[in-house]
Structures are given as C-alpha cells and as structure tokens.
Amino acid sequence: MRPENYRPVKHPPSHEYELYFGPNHPGIEGNYAIRVRLKGDVIIEAIADGGYLHRGFEKIMEERLWIQNVALVPRICVPDPVPMEETYSRAVEMIGGLEVPVRAQWIRVMLLEMSRICAHLFTFGGNAATIGLYTNMFWGVTMRDYFLDLFEEVTGARIYHMFITPGGVRRDLPEGFLGRLGNLLDELERRMPEFEDLFFESAVVINRASGIGIISQEQALSWGVTGPNLRACDLPIDLRRDDPYLVYPELEFDVVTVEGGDALARMMARRGEVIQSIRILRQIIARLPSIGGAIRSPLPNPLAWNLPVGEAYARTESSKGETAFYIVSDGGPRPYRVHVRGPSSMHAVQVLEKLLIGARIEDIAQIMFSLDACPPEVDR
Amino acid sequence: MSDIRPKYKGSLLRPMKALSFLFREPATLPMEPREATELYRGFHLNDWEKCIGCGTCGEICDNSAIRMVDIPGLPGDPAAGVKARRPAIDYGRCCWCALCVDICPTGSLSMSREYVHVSRDLDTYLILPDEAGMHGENFQKGWAKSEDSDLLDLTRRAMGELEAEARSDNFNEVTPGYDAQTALLEASRCIQCGMCHEACPAHMHAPEYIRAIWDGDMERAVGEIYRTNPFPHVCGRICTHRCETACSIGRRGDPVAIRWLKRFAMDQVEPEKVQEIALKNGIAKSTGKKIAVIGAGPAGLTAAFDLAKLGHKVRVYEARPEPGGMMRYGIPEYRLPYDKLDADIEVIREAGVEIKCNMRLGEKENLQNLRKGNDAVLISTGMNLGRSTRIPGSDHPQVASAVDLLARITLGEDIKAPKRIAVIGGGNVAFDIARSMARLQRRQYGAVNMTVLALEERGAMLADEAEVTEAADEGIVLVNGRGPKQVKISNGALAGLETVKCLSIFDEEGRFHPRYDESDLVLHKVDMVIEAIGQMSDTSWLGDDLTEALEWRRGRIAVDDDGRTSENWLWAAGDLVQGPDVIHAVAAGHKAAASIHSAVAAKKGAVK
Numbered sequence: 001m002r003p004e005n006y007r008p009v010k011h012p013p014s015h016e017y018e019l020y021f022g023p024n025h026p027g028i029e030g031n032y033a034i035r036v037r038l039k040g041d042v043i044i045e046a047i048a049d050g051g052y053l054h055r056g057f058e059k060i061m062e063e064r065l066w067i068q069n070v071a072l073v074p075r076i077c078v079p080d081p082v083p084m085e086e087t088y089s090r091a092v093e094m095i096g097g098l099e100v101p102v103r104a105q106w107i108r109v110m111l112l113e114m115s116r117i118c119a120h121l122f123t124f125g126g127n128a129a130t131i132g133l134y135t136n137m138f139w140g141v142t143m144r145d146y147f148l149d150l151f152e153e154v155t156g157a158r159i160y161h162m163f164i165t166p167g168g169v170r171r172d173l174p175e176g177f178l179g180r181l182g183n184l185l186d187e188l189e190r191r192m193p194e195f196e197d198l199f200f201e202s203a204v205v206i207n208r209a210s211g212i213g214i215i216s217q218e219q220a221l222s223w224g225v226t227g228p229n230l231r232a233c234d235l236p237i238d239l240r241r242d243d244p245y246l247v248y249p250e251l252e253f254d255v256v257t258v259e260g261g262d263a264l265a266r267m268m269a270r271r272g273e274v275i276q277s278i279r280i281l282r283q284i285i286a287r288l289p290s291i292g293g294a295i296r297s298p299l300p301n302p303l304a305w306n307l308p309v310g311e312a313y314a315r316t317e318s319s320k321g322e323t324a325f326y327i328v329s330d331g332g333p334r335p336y337r338v339h340v341r342g343p344s345s346m347h348a349v350q351v352l353e354k355l356l357i358g359a360r361i362e363d364i365a366q367i368m369f370s371l372d373a374c375p376p377e378v379d380r
Numbered sequence: 381m382s383d384i385r386p387k388y389k390g391s392l393l394r395p396m397k398a399l400s401f402l403f404r405e406p407a408t409l410p411m412e413p414r415e416a417t418e419l420y421r422g423f424h425l426n427d428w429e430k431c432i433g434c435g436t437c438g439e440i441c442d443n444s445a446i447r448m449v450d451i452p453g454l455p456g457d458p459a460a461g462v463k464a465r466r467p468a469i470d471y472g473r474c475c476w477c478a479l480c481v482d483i484c485p486t487g488s489l490s491m492s493r494e495y496v497h498v499s500r501d502l503d504t505y506l507i508l509p510d511e512a513g514m515h516g517e518n519f520q521k522g523w524a525k526s527e528d529s530d531l532l533d534l535t536r537r538a539m540g541e542l543e544a545e546a547r548s549d550n551f552n553e554v555t556p557g558y559d560a561q562t563a564l565l566e567a568s569r570c571i572q573c574g575m576c577h578e579a580c581p582a583h584m585h586a587p588e589y590i591r592a593i594w595d596g597d598m599e600r601a602v603g604e605i606y607r608t609n610p611f612p613h614v615c616g617r618i619c620t621h622r623c624e625t626a627c628s629i630g631r632r633g634d635p636v637a638i639r640w641l642k643r644f645a646m647d648q649v650e651p652e653k654v655q656e657i658a659l660k661n662g663i664a665k666s667t668g669k670k671i672a673v674i675g676a677g678p679a680g681l682t683a684a685f686d687l688a689k690l691g692h693k694v695r696v697y698e699a700r701p702e703p704g705g706m707m708r709y710g711i712p713e714y715r716l717p718y719d720k721l722d723a724d725i726e727v728i729r730e731a732g733v734e735i736k737c738n739m740r741l742g743e744k745e746n747l748q749n750l751r752k753g754n755d756a757v758l759i760s761t762g763m764n765l766g767r768s769t770r771i772p773g774s775d776h777p778q779v780a781s782a783v784d785l786l787a788r789i790t791l792g793e794d795i796k797a798p799k800r801i802a803v804i805g806g807g808n809v810a811f812d813i814a815r816s817m818a819r820l821q822r823r824q825y826g827a828v829n830m831t832v833l834a835l836e837e838r839g840a841m842l843a844d845e846a847e848v849t850e851a852a853d854e855g856i857v858l859v860n861g862r863g864p865k866q867v868k869i870s871n872g873a874l875a876g877l878e879t880v881k882c883l884s885i886f887d888e889e890g891r892f893h894p895r896y897d898e899s900d901l902v903l904h905k906v907d908m909v910i911e912a913i914g915q916m917s918d919t920s921w922l923g924d925d926l927t928e929a930l931e932w933r934r935g936r937i938a939v940d941d942d943g944r945t946s947e948n949w950l951w952a953a954g955d956l957v958q959g960p961d962v963i964h965a966v967a968a969g970h971k972a973a974a975s976i977h978s979a980v981a982a983k984k985g986a987v988k
Contacts, residue, residue, distance in 0.1 A: 067531070068442035071477035135398055142407040149417075156419035156491075156523045162477045170482070170529040171419060197394040206390035295528060302483065302531050303439055304568040304594050 015039060019361070023052045027130055027365025030078075030375035032348065034368075038361060046356035048349045054379040061338040066092055067165065067302035069335070073325075074160045076340055077374045079122045082115035083318035084340075085164040090245065091325040092166040094312035101294045104168035105246040107154075110284045111163070112246075112316070113277040114151065114181075117188070118144045119319035120270045120277075123372045127267055128199055130365035131208045136199045143191060146184055153177060168296025178285045185278050185285075192275070200271055209264035213355040213367035216261060223354070224346040227321025228273060229371055231257045232265035239317035250287075253280050263363075263370035270372070273319075306333055320344055320372050342377025349378060416493035420522035421476045423492050424469050424509035428454075430488035433463035434573035434628040437480035437489055440531070445473035446480060449508060458578035461626030471497070471505040478523045483531040485571065485628035490524035534633020537566040539640055544853040549822040551713040554850065555617075558637075563644040567594040569629060570636050576623030581967035584608045584615075586623050586638050593645050599657055601645035606658040609966055610685045610728055611678055613720040614707050616643025620844075620961045651723050658727045664691030669980045672697065672754040674747075676735055677705025678962045679954025680760035681728050682969025683976070688731040690977050696733060697750075699740035701791070705762050706955070707962060709787040710809070712816045742921045751949055755980040758943075758972055760954040760965070763915035769804060773867030774911070778874040782813040782912035789816055797821045798907035799829055802877045804864050805912030806834025811847040813910055814856050828855040831904055833862045835882050835894060863896050867909055876905040917956050942975030943968055951976055 022033030031052035037045040057076055061069050073088040074081030086108055093100060100108075125140025148158040153174055155161035163170050199205055215225060220233045230237055238255040240248045256272035258265040299305065309331040315324035321343025330336040348371065355367050416422060433456070438446040449468045456464030467480075467489070481489045492513045497504070513519050541547075541555050558566065567590050576586040585604045592601035605612045619639050627635030646654070669692045673680040676698035684694045702708055704721050729735065739745055750757050766781025768774055778798070782805065788795055797820035803810050810832055818830045832851070834841055838860045841848060848858065862879040869875060881900035887893040917936070919927065931938040931946040936957055939945050943953045953968040 064442055065440075067479065068440070071442050071475050071479065133395075145407075152420060153417045154419070156417070156421040156478065157476060160475070162475075165529075171526065172528060174418065194397065197391075197397045199395075201390050202395045203390035203392045204395075298533070299531065300565075300568050301533050301571060302479075303436075303571050304591075 016044065020049075021364055022049070025365075027368075029126065029348075029368055029373055032368075032373075032375040032378070034352070034356070034364065036356065036361070036364065041361045043356045043359050043361065043364070046353045048353055048378075050349070050375060050378045052379070053376045055376075057376075057380045058338050058340060061335055063334065065302055065333055066305055066307060066335070067299070069338075070165050071160075071162045074162060076342060076376055076380060077318070077320070077323075077344075078159065078376065079374060080115050080119035080319045081160055082111045082164070083316045083323045085161065086112055086246075087314050087316040087323050087325045088327075089164050089166045090316070091312040091314035091327040092307065094314055095310045095327060095329050096166065096307045098167045098299075099297050100168055100246075101297060102247070103172075103288075103291045103293045104295045106284060106288050106291055107169050107173065107295065108164055109246050109248065109251070110181075110281065110288070111151075111154070111161070111169075113280045113284070114147055116319045117274055117277045117281075118147045118151075119372075120274050121147075123270060123319075123369065124195065124199065124267070127263075127366065127369045128205070130369045131205065133199065133202070133204065136195070139191070139195065139198070143188060146187070150177070150181055150184060153180070165296065165299070167299050168294070170296070172295050173288075178288060181281065182285050185281055188274075189278060192271075195271070200268065205267075206264060208363075209267060209366065209370070210260075210262060212263040212363050213359065213370060214260070214262045215351070215355065219354075220261065223351050225321070225351055226343050226346070227317065227319070227372075228256075228269040229266055229321065229347060229351075231255065232269040233261040234259045239315055239322060243315065245314075245316065251280050251283050253277075263366055266370045266372070270319075304333065306331055315341070318343065320374055320377070321347070323377075340377070340380045342374065342380060344372075344374040344377035345380075347371040348373030348375060414495065416495055416522060418493070418522065420493045420495075421478045421491045422494040422519065422522050423471070423497065423507070423514035424467075424480075425490045425492050425511055425513055425521060426467065426509040427488040427490075427511055428466060430486045431466055432461055432486055432488075432575070432628060432631065433465040434461075434485060434571075434575055435463075435465070435467070436483055436485055436571045436573050436628065437467050439571065439573075440479045440483045441474075442477065442479065443473040443475055445470045445475075458575075459622060459626060461575040461579060461628060461630075463575070463578070466508060468506060468508045471507070472502075479531070481523055481525060482529045483571070484525060485532060485573070486631045487525035491522045492519040493522040494519040532571070532629060532633065533569045534629065536569075536634035536637055537562045539637065541850070544855075547714065548828070548854040549819055551816075551819060553617075553717050554714050555640075557647055558640055558644045560648075563593060563641060564596070566637050567591075567641055570594070571628060573628045575626040575628050576636075576638055579622045579626030580608075581622065581964045582608045582970065583967075584623070584642075584963075586642075589645060590636065590638065590641055593641055598645050598648040599653065602649050602654055602657045603660065605642060605645065606654075608970070609963075610658070610682055611707070611724045611962060611966055612642055612646045613724045614678070614716060615639070615963055615966070616646050617720065618707075618711055618716050619963050622963070651726065654723070655727050655730045659689070659731055661689070663689050663732055666693070667691040667981070669693065669755045669983075670695070670753065671976060671980070672750040672757045674741060674750070674757065674759045675699075675705060675761035675954070675956075676703035676725075676737070677760055677762045677954055677965060678707060679762075679956075679965035679969040679972070680705070680758060681725065681733070681735075682966045683758050683760070683951075683953060683973040684733040684735075684969075685728045685731050686970060686973035687976060688728075688733045690973075692755075692977070692980065694733050695754075696735045697739040697741065697745060698735060698737045699761075700787075701737055703735045703737060705760075709790045710783060710812070712786065712789070712812050714815070714819075715812070740921075747921075747923065747926065755983060756949055756951065756976045758951040758953060758976060759937075760952065760956060760969070760972075761917065761919075762955040763917045763959070765916050765918050766911060767914040767916055769864050769911055769913060771864050771866050773869050773874075774909075776867055776869055776874055776909075778907065779867055779909045779911065782809050782910050783915055785813055785910060786816065789820075795820060797824060799825055800906040801829065801908045801910060802831045802833055802904050802906040803910045803912055804833050804877075805914075806832070806836045806860075807842040807912065807914075808844060808847055809915075810834070810912035811843050811851050811856075813912055815847075815851055815854060817910070818851075818854055818856055822855075829906075830856045831906070832856060832858045833864065833877070833879055833904070834858065834860050835863055835885055837861055840885075862902070863894055865896075865898075865901065868903060874907060874909065876903045877909050878903050915955075919956075941971070943972035944975050944979070948979075 125137035128136035
C-alpha cells in the first residue's frame, strides 16, 4: 500500500462491539437483519439492514397487466395476504370506477377478518417462541392451519389465495361454508382461555414483555406507527372505523386499545383483536346468507383492459397496520407506478431502530416480533 | 377497552395446564394422502380434445410459466381454428393463480386436486398437462372453468340494421356499421390468439388491426389491413369471414366481429388518407415489364395492385362498363354500396393500374395480341353464367338466371318484377336475388310475394344466417327441402313451378345426387322462376387453340399452386379457377402476382 492511501481505522472503544443480527437468525422475523452496536449486552445503536427479500414488487407491477398483479400482491405479506389483494383491487376499482357487488363486499370482509385472525395467531406463536415458549408457537400455528383449511375451501389455495380481483371475488362460497366457519370460531373461542393460561397470563411472559420497547403516544404518531402497535399506545385509531371501506360501517366491533405501549401491550392488543374479529365474523355468518346477487362486476378482457388516466390511494386496516396502495394509471393496460405502503416498513425500520436503543440483546427478537414486522413489506 | 391489560404479575402454574394436551388427539395429520378441497388449485389438467392450441393461457400467465409446444402428429386445422400445439407448464415458474384456467377460451384447462410432487429430477417439473394429470393418477378436477371467474367477454356487440320497413323498398345499405364506442368494446374482446390470421385465405393481420382499433389508431389499423387486402371496404361488408369461424372466443361465445371491425376502421379514415397509407411503401421503380390482366374482379385487381406496386406496367381489361366483377354486378347494393367499392378500386388505380372497361376480349382486343404485347397475362374472368336446372320448361323466357338479373339491376336496367316469383336455390346468391327482386316488387306493387325454394333443410343451408333472417324480415318466404320438378306453362305463359320433396342431397360417397319423393308434389303458382343454383365460367373466348393447349381439371383451367397455367405466359386466378368468395380471390390474386413477378423478373429485357 502506498503511504498516501493509508487511512487509519477508527477503532471503537474496546468494550463496544458490533453484532450482525440476522438474516438467518431464528429470532428474526423473515429474512431481515439488524446491525447492532453493543456495550456489554445493552444496545447503543441499531441499524436495520433489509434487502434480503427484495423482489422488486413495485417495479414488477409496472410490467404486468392489471389482472396479473392480483397474483403478485399477496406475496408482499406472507402471514396476512388478504389485505394486500383487497387494497390493490380497491385502488384499481377507484381508478376504473368499478362497483363491487354487495355480496362480494361481505365475502371480502369475511376473508379480511379470517386473515387477521390467522396473522395474529401466527404472531402470538412467533412472539412466544422469541422468549423460549415453543408450545404456544405450535398452538398458534395449529389454529392458523385450521383457518387455512377454510381458505383452501373458499379460494382454492391456502396461503396465497389470489382470490380478490378488481370488481369482486372469483368464486361464491361453497355449500355449508359458513357453518364450518362458525364451528371453527367456536373452537377458537374455546381455545382462547388455554392461550391465556399458557401465554398471556404466564408470569414468564408478563415479566419478560413488560416495559420492553415502550413507544409513547407522541412517538407513535410522529414515527408513523399504525395498527395494533398504535392502539397499544392507547390511541383508538382504526381505519375500519375512521375511514371505513366495504361493509364495515354495518358491522359492530370495538377498537381495541391497551395502555402502556410496550411489548406486552402490543400482544394484548392483538389478543383483543382476535376476539373482535370473531365478533365480526359471527355477524357475517348471520348476515351473509340473506345477501344475494353477483360476486363480481363484469371485467373487460384482461388482455385488453385499459384503466383510465388517474391515480388512487386505497388503504386497509391489516393485522400490521395501515396497508395502502398508491397506484397511478397513464391510461394503459398496466400501472404506470405502484407504491405499496407496507406498515412494516415503518415498524421494522425507523421504529425498531429507535426502540432497540437501550434494550438488551436478548430482547431484540421479542421487540421485533411484538411490532409484528413483516420484512417483505419493507423490501417491496 | 384498556382493561384487558393484566394488572397482576401472572401465574407460574397456569401454563402447566397445557400438559393436558398429552392426553388429547394430536392436531397434526398422519402422512397419508389427504383430500384437497373442491376448488383446490393443484397441477394443471388439459383436455386435449377441447384444447385448440390458441396460447391464450401463455399470454395471461404472469410468470411466463406456460409455453406452447408443437406436437408432431397432432392434427391442426387452421380453417377450424385448431393449432397443432399444446401448453407446457413449468412448475419452476407457475404460481398457481389459475388465471390461465379463467381465461381459457375453450374451457379445456383446469387444475387438479393433487397436492404433492416430489422429485430430484428437474425435468419432471416441466409437464405437458393432459387429462390424466401430472402423475397420471386421475385426481379429481379442482379449480375449473366457471362463469363466476370467466375472464372473457363472450357476447358480441350487436350491429344495428335498418328496420325491415325502412329497407325493403330501396337499395340502401342495411347495416349502418359500428359507432366508435361499440367498435372499441368489440375490439377489446379480442385475445390476439391469431387463429383468424391462420384461417383467413389471404392471412389478413386481424389481431394487429383489432389491436390498433382498440388503441384508437385507425390509420395504423388501415395500414395493417392493406398489408394483405386491397379490398377492405368490400371485405369489411360482405366477406364470408372465415376468421370468425376460427375465432377462439367463438368456442364458447360469439366470435369477435372481425369483419365489422375492419369495416369500422376503413370507414373512419378519409379516402385520401387511405390511399396514402396503402401506398406508403411507395411504388417500385419501373421494371419496364408489361402485364395484362383480363377481368377486373377481386382476383385480377389484387394481382394488378401487387404488380403495379412492384413497378410493372399493368393494364386490366374489363368487359363490363365498370370494374369490380361480381362485387359490383353480383352483390346487391344494399349489402355493398358502390361508392365503397369505388373507393377500394380508386386506391388500386392510384397505384398505377390502368383499367380499360368495355373491352370484351374477342371484340376490340384478343388474347393473342395481349400475349405478344405483354410479358405475362393473367385471366380472372370469374363465373358469369348461371347454371340451369334443365327441368322441363326451364327454357321459358320467364325463367331467369340469378346472376344475369343481378347484373341487370346493377346496370340500371328497367326490370319489371312480376307479382309472384319463385327462386330456386339456398345459397347467398338465391337470397341476393330474392331480396333484390322483392325490393322491386314492393316498389311496384307495395307488396312482396317471393318464395325461396331450397333443397337443404333449414340447418344445412349454405346461405349466411343473417341473409336468411333478414330475408324473412323483408317478407320473403323460405321453403326448405324442395327440389324443382318442372315449370308449368299454360298457353305459352308461365303458370307455376312444381316441386317435389327432397329426401337426401348427397349420395354415400358425398357427391351431389339428390333423391326425391315424387309423390309429394306441390305446385307453386308464380309468374316468374329464378334459378340460383350455381354459376359457371364462360371460357369460349379463349379460342380453340388455347383451349386445346391448356390443361384442364374438372372443367376448370388447371393451375399450379401459384396460379400458373400449363402455358408459361398465362396465369389464372379467382372464381375461374377456384371459388368461392372475394377473400379467396384476393388470396389467389396475391399468389398469382408473386408468381408473375418472379417469372417476369427472370425474363431478360422488356417487350418492345
């Protein structure tokens, strides 16, 4: 090396070190990483390092026909794919002026709430696993799987349903489906006390999760926190009520809020939402049979479907927060530009980075899971 | 709701309740085959009998997982809209969205209720689905074609037409054409599979011009149309539209109205602009070669247009006062207005083609002179003589031939239509003359008494369905299954036509050989009988020497695939060689022109 190229390395103090946390670490949700600087086992700096899941959704969508994107959008969030389909479709409907038949709207709400339950059950499980309670993870995944069976019945697929299309849904409900959904909700209600025993009221959980990753109300609002994470700061904000879409105005449910803003509060908010989703689904089971009519409005030939020039921002209250699509059409058969507002892109980057400061190394996973961050929403 | 946060420290013992699960049924399933749900989207199934190889599944596939593969030995039939290829699916790319199933025009694609494929051999992930499924285990159908999610628009936009009262005493065009919005919607139904292109005798670029119409670019559409057809106004109105027969959308719904779309595009663009577009590639530098075309019908004029663009000096000789052949003298004006035909011919003239009318060969000019004065001669004189039934009494003056009458109507002769007329025949010509004469009847008497006597049963008729229904609207009576027996004449005047019931039309070998029930005799009391049972060519003007020298095939001049006769200076095309319609004539004209061009280009020097 030439002497003029020599740059002395600035060494950190000997008691600080840097740890690359992820992307294969079992405590990380999805393929994601955080570079943390530690002093002892206390984090003094954290930098989110995504990109491991980058598939270029937004760019790919510009290359695909309006209908083809239906097959792409659920992949943006694996545990909670229905809001993605719904939001994309609604944005397209807004630009194209498409009406969604009432029956399709009810079916969509049903799927949205089923998906919310699935996602929350999955998160309970994941959250428990981060503090070593694997039994709860198995239970969560099991209950979710029963819901996936029902999804398979309605949509023909278990995870990526690709079922909601602009203008409606692709199939009507199979015979006797609502009865089976009711049975499963009974089972879930029966199981909820067992979840309480094992998890929500376990001393281990309460001690580990209390006071971890606290977000104040001011911070939550300024950092763009949405969804259950916001409601866990005792802020009653829910798009289903505040900016209603589909048939939510006709449904009764409470906006679940919890005080505290810590990891425990976030878990409790999700538990409360599962109960509310069951309540919504019960109303749907009662109302849906009396609602007839078509399940989709006619679409033009998808190979020659030009949407008018325009733009639309559609948003949905997903299990993670405000999921939104901003779509611009230049009048062609494909979107000119699509922007996905994945709620996790706030939760897993700016919020997580700040919450981790001062936390201990063993709490990294718990904090991330309590935010219910979904890395593909970051890497769109 | 903030009361749901536990206010206590939590229990260490309550989680132990989970131990009760040791004594419960496991939630996990044993490793054995599991029944998928009825809508499950598993591996693809494809009914090869139904599949037409259109490739639309590959078009909609968002992951390019579907590729069309040519299957050797599989019968393909362009005229029926079947290609000898089937979709192959790459499960390394497929995302099981089933858009391919939802768009499949035939409904042949579906997905099975099979969950699992495990193999270390990557080639097994690329399959050619058939009905037995990926592993040949005949799993049940899962996601299949359903009206719920059908992505195709199967309903054709209706073409309006003049009300029967408004049209039945004049020769105004019956159909007004699409308006812009209707045309756009109709064009949007096309899935661009290209079946029409293959089926069209002239291989018109229908997918391209339909897409241009959908894009709102009519000038591009006209350009696409003129790539293969110099008679777009004509074909946009009276084409027999083989394209629509082959259209994939027609498998389960109404085919795209390709003909009306062509008409729409042509009607939108100003004639001057059409000329500019049609000749946008310019006319080649003069080759100095001279070519004579005899007969200004669709075949001759198409060849003349092509040859003129290639730089040859083309002169067309036409016996009648105006060019157009059967398009003018055979097709009634209410189907094809003359100004539209003139517009097409004007483009051909603009390319440098010289059309000499009122030049019947053998009078002012003859074939031997033309041979001497030109490098090549194309004859395309069509079929102008009506065939006669040759039944007793058919030589009566009140027994007329349909083609003669149609020509006379075009020529503007004052024709007295008798009060009661019978037409023998069940093809389009029969309806053309019946509807034309009915118009004259209505003009003269205010009433129609017209009977069309067809040999065929209603379902097997050769005439277009639209012709039959429109004729019925205009008050024309159709009688099916009747064969002519004799023309009754009393005191020298035509008294009527006797018909017998037709039992069958073809013999076992499929030859035309009708059998009649002679006992079922009906007398139709009419004042005039018109025969519309087919036409034939008049080739007497060729002269004995040439007739002797030429090869003939079943009464027609024998030509090779490119229209060249056994005499190396003479080509023939159109109805004279092979019918039956304008678009076939256009196709034959193109072939003959290409053949003439390569032949004269090989010849040294121009004729002095």
